[in-house]
Amino acid sequence: MKKTALALALLATTGVAQAQSKNFEGAFGTFGVASVSNSLSTTLNNGRGASLGLKSGDTGTTTTVSGGYNFILDDKFLVGLSASYDLSNVKAGTISGAQDSQGAFDLTAKMKNHWAIAVEPGYAFSNNAMGYLKLSYNKAKGELAYGDSTLSTKFNGVGLGVGTRIFLDKNLFLQVEGEQISYSSKTWTYANGESESYKPKSTIARFSIGYKF
Numbered sequence: 001m002k003k004t005a006l007a008l009a010l011l012a013t014t015g016v017a018q019a020q021s022k023n024f025e026g027a028f029g030t031f032g033v034a035s036v037s038n039s040l041s042t043t044l045n046n047g048r049g050a051s052l053g054l055k056s057g058d059t060g061t062t063t064t065v066s067g068g069y070n071f072i073l074d075d076k077f078l079v080g081l082s083a084s085y086d087l088s089n090v091k092a093g094t095i096s097g098a099q100d101s102q103g104a105f106d107l108t109a110k111m112k113n114h115w116a117i118a119v120e121p122g123y124a125f126s127n128n129a130m131g132y133l134k135l136s137y138n139k140a141k142g143e144l145a146y147g148d149s150t151l152s153t154k155f156n157g158v159g160l161g162v163g164t165r166i167f168l169d170k171n172l173f174l175q176v177e178g179e180q181i182s183y184s185s186k187t188w189t190y191a192n193g194e195s196e197s198y199k200p201k202s203t204i205a206r207f208s209i210g211y212k213f
Contacts, residue, residue, distance in 0.1 A: 020124040021072045029067045030175055032208025036060055038092035040109045043197040056093025063087045064206060080120035092200055107146040111200060114140035134161035138181050142200060155200055157183035177206040
């Protein structure tokens with residue numbers, strides 16, 4: 001009798017433990033708003049050994065959609081794969097009074113068409129709350145406008161972040177994320193020896209509502 005009771009207790013405990021990560025397994029989608037703080041490091045070189053380092057920044061908001069799938073590793077741990085896309089552009093600041101061989105100019109930068117894929121190792125704190133780390137690969141189009149000219153290029157970057165999901169019922173959840181993305185730099189060198197280098201960085205806070213299918 002005691003052995004039977006012990007077995008039933010162990011079975012019940014195992015079932016509860018499995019349910020914690022099981023609740024988060026499967027496909028999901030989110031829609032949210034992100035506050036994005038972009039910074040742009042700019043280096044102007046005159047081709048004769050002199051260079052000027054400038055920094056600009058700006059903060060804006062964008063709407064974001066994402067989708068993904070969570071896989072269970074054990075009763076507490078899981079790993080997710082996700083993809084996301086920003087639906088609007090965010091400014092990266094204005095540099096006033098920069099100089100090149102043509103004279104002074106104002107440079108305005110913005111980031112657009114940002115998308116990302118991510119790996120999200122997670123931990124189930126309870127049946128309705130989990131936390132996760134985020135490692136992402138990002139791509140965005142940088143647009144630099146000065147005078148009558150516009151220079152655009154694509155930047156690749158790596159993001160590191162953390163997030164949490166809290167379920168309101170078995171399908172609907174709230175999600176909060178924080179992430180910093182560091183992009184690779186791009187350099188243009190001109191026939192007269194002058195060059196321009198640009199390196200963006202983004203710090204993001206996202207607030208989303210999601211649905212697990």
